[in-house]
Amino acid sequence: MPPSVAPWWRRRLPPPLFAWLLVVPVLAFFAIWNIVPLLWMIGLSFYRYILTFGVNPVYVGLQNFSQILQDYNVWAHIGLTVLFVIGAVGVETLLGVLLGFAFWGQTTLPGRRLALTLLFSPMVLAPVAVGTFFRLIYDPMYGILPYYIHQFFGVPAPNLLGNGSTAFLSVLATDVWMWTPFMILMTIAALGAVPRAMLEASAVDRLSIPRRLRYVIWPHAKFILVLGVLLRTIDAFKTFGLVSAMTAGGPGNATQLISLTLYREAFDSFSMGSASALALFALFIAIAFTSIYLFVLNYQKREVAAE
């Protein structure tokens, strides 16, 4: 009788095979829902393909790309998006850090959990729901905000979403309201990374507040704070649901962020080829930002490990 061999299902797979087997489902999802559409998109970006014309795609080489690069509107929308991102992330960071300091170490606040739930509620709302309802809040006839502006300043508020410049600021303000709590959250987390012993030592040494910020707090808090700003930047760049529900890019093109341009190119003009070309640009920007994000993250891990 040969030495007993375990049946095949009891035998141990060699480790690499087992390891790969575990990754297969995720890879399968990745291949079907990412690789295939990506290749599709890259391919289409070289074609002219208007969905509604019922005509087969026509190969046009790099024409879609050159058209985008020359299109004044696309650049204007990218500029507007950059302005939106800088404005929103800037204000959110400033407000978030200031308020984050106020919440720092307040573990004995009565009803803290409820207070934080209220504070963080804006960022878990669906952007579409927020956008829809803020249309009513800003409404010149029935809106609560124009009403109180009129009460406090004595002059009727302009039609906030009806004018180009005020519409942009109104959308920006809504984004600030939604996402400042996120920066507060990140600030609290960042300050939590400062060792308590060092803070106490600096208090005993009577280090001045600016010096404490510069030499004690900043070195420990900077990473999480930078990660927060980066995440917020990536997210603000993606803003879609909020604007589409609030203004749909209008009036005119005053709030036409790049994700809306992309959407309209594909689903208003049904011009899939140039939409794909534009989408590729967006893809590169996202990859660039993710690389920066991971660079900072790994840098932090190395620094923590070195300590």
Add this chain to the structure above:
Amino acid sequence: MRPKLKTRLQQGFLWLVAVAFFLPVLWIFLAAFKTAGQILAVPPSWIFRPTLQGLTYMASHQAFWTHALNSVVISLSAVVLAIIVSFVAAYSFSRFRLRGTDFMMFVLLSIRMVPGAAVVVPMYLMYTALGWINTYPGIILFYTMFSIPFSVWILKGFIDGVSPRFDEAAQSDGASRLHVMFRIVLPQVLPGIVAAFIFNTIFVWNEFLFDFIIGGNQVATIPVALASGLYTSQGIDWQYIASLTFVYTLPLMVVIYFFQKYLLVGMTFGTVRGEV
């Protein structure tokens, strides 16, 4: 007595900040208990006799139940599926460090950072070509992919925190690999599973663009119902929108009340660990 007063003032200020941020949400919530006339009243009415008219009216709509059921079924099934496949992959990434693990983690995070409007174009064409538009498997599997990157990131982080000595000890006691994975490691990363479950559910629950484009009537969720507009002959039906937003948002608030400690890891896609 002075320091005490100072503390009181500071605490009062913090509550004021929290309530200020909540105010617009409160305004939406209040509207759910108003009549259509009260919602549009000028000056705004903060104190009024609450009515359930809006909510009962909403509940009498067949469409509401369809949308609500779709929201629940689609987000829960997609997230559960995503967590299962992500857990085994994250285990492999963490323990075996196959070649390309870091690259794969990078790619997974990247795809979550791409604007949805960029991804939706090829996705729409693919779904049309395959006939997956407006089908449950189509939309659920899409949202599974949508939830995988974050799940893998968060679970890998948690599994990295479990010492491989547990695996070795169990294996030398004769435990099978699957036993190690599901009986030894899994119980220790339950917080990670909970966090991944909660935040992916929130993200899918709130997602609108993809369900709008690659979904359809049959699989429409509440955000799609909100976005595609609810008009009556007199214009926008604010009462319906307010009731819908209220019913839709309340569960989220309850969830962040009870699972507040996962908020940080959840909102940073599992890249930053810590508690608030």
